Amino acid sequence: MKIKPDAVGAPPDLFRAIGRILSLPLVGILHLLDLIIGSLERVIGHRRMPYFFVLPNMLIFVIFVMLPLLLNFLFAFTGGSSILPENRPWVGTGNFERLLSCGNIWDVSTCREDVFFFAVRNTFLFVIVEVPAMIVLAMLIALALNRDIRLRGFFRSAFFFPVLLSPVVVALIWKWMLQTRGGLINTVLGFFGIAPIAFVLDGNWMMFWAIFVSVWAQVGFYALILLAGLQGIPPVLYEAAEIDGATEIQRFWKVTLPLLRPTLLVVLVLTLIRGVQMFDHVYVLTGGGPGTATVLTVQYIYRTAFEPPNNWGMAASVSLMLAAVLAVLTVIQLLLNRRQTESA
Amino acid sequence: MAHASATERDTANYRWWGTGLFAFLFRRKGRKRLSAADVITYIFLVVGTVVMFFPVLWLIMSSFKPITTLYLTPPTFLPYHPVMAQVAGYPEPLPLVDVRQEDGTVKRMARVGRVIGIEARVVDLDAPAEPPIRIRIENMTPVQEVRFDLANYTNAIDRFPFGVYLRNSVVITISATALTLLINSMAAYALSKYRFRGRNTIFLLILSALMVPLSVIMIPVFLVISRVGMAGSLLGVIIPPAATPTGVFLLRQYMLTIPDELIEAARIDGATEWRIYWRIVMPLAVPALAVLAIFSFMWRWNDFLWPLIVLGGRSDLATLQLGLQSFQGELNVQWDSLLAMTVLSLLPVVVVFGILQKYITTGIASTGLKG
Numbered sequence: 255m256k257i258k259p260d261a262v263g264a265p266p267d268l269f270r271a272i273g274r275i276l277s278l279p280l281v282g283i284l285h286l287l288d289l290i291i292g293s294l295e296r297v298i299g300h301r302r303m304p305y306f307f308v309l310p311n312m313l314i315f316v317i318f319v320m321l322p323l324l325l326n327f328l329f330a331f332t333g334g335s336s337i338l339p340e341n342r343p344w345v346g347t348g349n350f351e352r353l354l355s356c357g358n359i360w361d362v363s364t365c366r367e368d369v370f371f372f373a374v375r376n377t378f379l380f381v382i383v384e385v386p387a388m389i390v391l392a393m394l395i396a397l398a399l400n401r402d403i404r405l406r407g408f409f410r411s412a413f414f415f416p417v418l419l420s421p422v423v424v425a426l427i428w429k430w431m432l433q434t435r436g437g438l439i440n441t442v443l444g445f446f447g448i449a450p451i452a453f454v455l456d457g458n459w460m461m462f463w464a465i466f467v468s469v470w471a472q473v474g475f476y477a478l479i480l481l482a483g484l485q486g487i488p489p490v491l492y493e494a495a496e497i498d499g500a501t502e503i504q505r506f507w508k509v510t511l512p513l514l515r516p517t518l519l520v521v522l523v524l525t526l527i528r529g530v531q532m533f534d535h536v537y538v539l540t541g542g543g544p545g546t547a548t549v550l551t552v553q554y555i556y557r558t559a560f561e562p563p564n565n566w567g568m569a570a571s572v573s574l575m576l577a578a579v580l581a582v583l584t585v586i587q588l589l590l591n592r593r594q595t596e597s598a
Numbered sequence: 599m600a601h602a603s604a605t606e607r608d609t610a611n612y613r614w615w616g617t618g619l620f621a622f623l624f625r626r627k628g629r630k631r632l633s634a635a636d637v638i639t640y641i642f643l644v645v646g647t648v649v650m651f652f653p654v655l656w657l658i659m660s661s662f663k664p665i666t667t668l669y670l671t672p673p674t675f676l677p678y679h680p681v682m683a684q685v686a687g688y689p690e691p692l693p694l695v696d697v698r699q700e701d702g703t704v705k706r707m708a709r710v711g712r713v714i715g716i717e718a719r720v721v722d723l724d725a726p727a728e729p730p731i732r733i734r735i736e737n738m739t740p741v742q743e744v745r746f747d748l749a750n751y752t753n754a755i756d757r758f759p760f761g762v763y764l765r766n767s768v769v770i771t772i773s774a775t776a777l778t779l780l781i782n783s784m785a786a787y788a789l790s791k792y793r794f795r796g797r798n799t800i801f802l803l804i805l806s807a808l809m810v811p812l813s814v815i816m817i818p819v820f821l822v823i824s825r826v827g828m829a830g831s832l833l834g835v836i837i838p839p840a841a842t843p844t845g846v847f848l849l850r851q852y853m854l855t856i857p858d859e860l861i862e863a864a865r866i867d868g869a870t871e872w873r874i875y876w877r878i879v880m881p882l883a884v885p886a887l888a889v890l891a892i893f894s895f896m897w898r899w900n901d902f903l904w905p906l907i908v909l910g911g912r913s914d915l916a917t918l919q920l921g922l923q924s925f926q927g928e929l930n931v932q933w934d935s936l937l938a939m940t941v942l943s944l945l946p947v948v949v950v951f952g953i954l955q956k957y958i959t960t961g962i963a964s965t966g967l968k969g
Contacts, residue, residue: 287872292870308800314837323810325818418900423919440671444672474650533903534902569817
């Protein structure tokens with residue numbers, strides 16, 4: 255991209271000179287890189303250059319993803335409060351035993367780590383409500399956006415834009431909406447004669463809002479995927495159904511839903527994977543409170559590890575269990591993907 | 599039309615606006631009739647749009663309200679500010695109030711001190727030297743005006759280390775994105791344009807990294823980060839997340855479409871492999887690089903868990919997201935400043951989305967990347 259100085263009407267030499275001076279360091283660096291990497295190529299031979307190209311990325315992967323994956327086992331089977339592996343005594347399955355030791359299996363309060371069970375229960379509750387709500391709403395939005403309507407681009411952006419907001423910002427927007435004094439939700443309730451509710455102090459309400467906010471923030475993303483799926487359904491099928499006298503509702507059940515099934519399954523697994531890992535939205539919105547009402551698994555891991563007394567081993571044990579759940583979900587996703595590409 | 603009177607023109611205009619707007623909104627393309635399903639669709643979409651937009655609009659409006667009207671019940675939509683006046687004999691400006699007199703007329707006065715129970719003290723503007731009079735508060739309405747005041751914003755910047763957070767966020771976002779573009783494109787180039795031993799293994803390894811979320815490995819990641827001396831440093835937030843598997847995948851798929859003949863020709867001309875990458879492949883991959891740059895910008899700007907783990911309690915290195923979280927976690931949340939900071943931190947994302955929304959939505963729909 256060259257700027258033509260003459261077009262701006264300024265002395266061209268000046269522009270050219272300024273441009274040259276400004277680009278001098280960049281050009282210098284480029285030439286230097288050419289020189290260094292060129293001589294490297296001469297040393298290792300150009301057949302080995304691909305290894306050089308993948309090196310930086312792979313180095314980071316191996317050090318910060320693969321290595322930690324293995325180290326996680328080391329942490330899970332050792333105890334103590336030190337993060338250094340050499341100072342950690344081997345405890346075998348001690349961490350798991352401690353996590354799962356309960357006086358009475360039906361009463362969580364008799365468990366040694368009752369917060370762990372609360373976290374698992376909350377996560378389960380969260381996922382079981384959030385996933386269906388997310389899919390149904392995303393489906394409705396996608397169906398509406400797939401219709402022959404005006405302002406489609408505007409509506410699509412309206413549903414989508416919260417996806418790009420940071421979880422912290424989303425949580426703060428809703429925390430402000432939920433204020434007891436001057437909060438918009440309580441004001442709207444006030445119009446219907448309902449006395450202000452102190453949401454923050456009520457565990458059930460905060461769980462509801464945690465799910466609501468999570469759906470609000472992400473539904474546009476899934477709606478977009480489903481919309482792409484809907485647009486992939488050949489219009490001929492609808493025309494044929496219409497000729498056969500199928501009503502709009504029949505067309506939905508007999509044409510849209512069966513053909514959208516692969517996309518819906520992918521969305522289902524994706525929402526499950528994300529739901530099980532939910533952390534930041536809820537962490538900022540509720541902080542896990544009131545009490546332990548909205549502590550989710552990942553927050554439990556974070557708190558157990560990074561807050562005193564820093565029980566790294568137990569946190570890593572929970573991580574492994576979470577990883578096992580995610581692995582099962584991921585395998586399902588891969589199988590679905592394969593079936594989808596085979597059938598396509 | 600030149601002879602038509604102004605009123606005629608107006609009615610014509612109104613009629614056009616009425617029917618035109620209605621037709622614009624509710625007419626189906628190609629068809630005339632509006633079905634019941636269409637009406638339901640529009641109602642659903644409009645209600646949905648309000649639910650999506652209003653909380654953000656509410657945040658923005660609230661961020662302009664002074665602390666005196668911020669917690670008002672019921673709250674106002676627009677940011678009202680009390681009107682103040684300098685009264686002789688009083689060092690600070692006093693808020694103006696309209697006081698209903700016994701004879702039913704309303705007089706503008708200035709309120710002194712706090713409201714105590716159901717009584718307040720007011721001073722006559724015409725006779726400021728006289729002692730304040732006690733009145734009942736139901737006879738008094740504060741004088742307010744709508745003003746988009748930036749006081750919350752300047753306060754937030756003055757009282758909180760907002761500038762430090764902003765600097766950290768900008769440094770991290772820009773350098774991590776630059777690094778992502780460089781190393782991801784290098785890897786993608788190798789994986790798409792060379793045949794070499796281990797290529798498939800490496801590609802599979804990169805894809806499998808996609809499946810390992812940070813939440814599962816955060817404890818050993820923290821150990822590794824500390825061991826390589828990146829804990830509590832910006833480098834730890836910039837370097838590890840820069841090697842995005844999604845980026846490699848996206849760029850590889852794009853580079854597969856670049857014809858091999860171009861590269862062969864350059865090689866015959868004696869270009870080094872680095873030159874081919876830098877001078878031929880990179881310029882051709884600009885569209886895919888742009889998409890990745892947008893996503894990387896969003897990812898790094900919005901990141902929360904990674905900087906939380908790496909930076910720990912280093913408040914001088916905290917990003918905007920961490921800063922916001924720490925202020926909202928305080929016992930006595932200063933919402934006036936917090937709201938302003940929240941608006942400032944969502945601004946860049948909204949601007950980017952506003953300009954590039956078409957690319958972002960189509961990019962997500964076609965690749966399944968999450969923003």
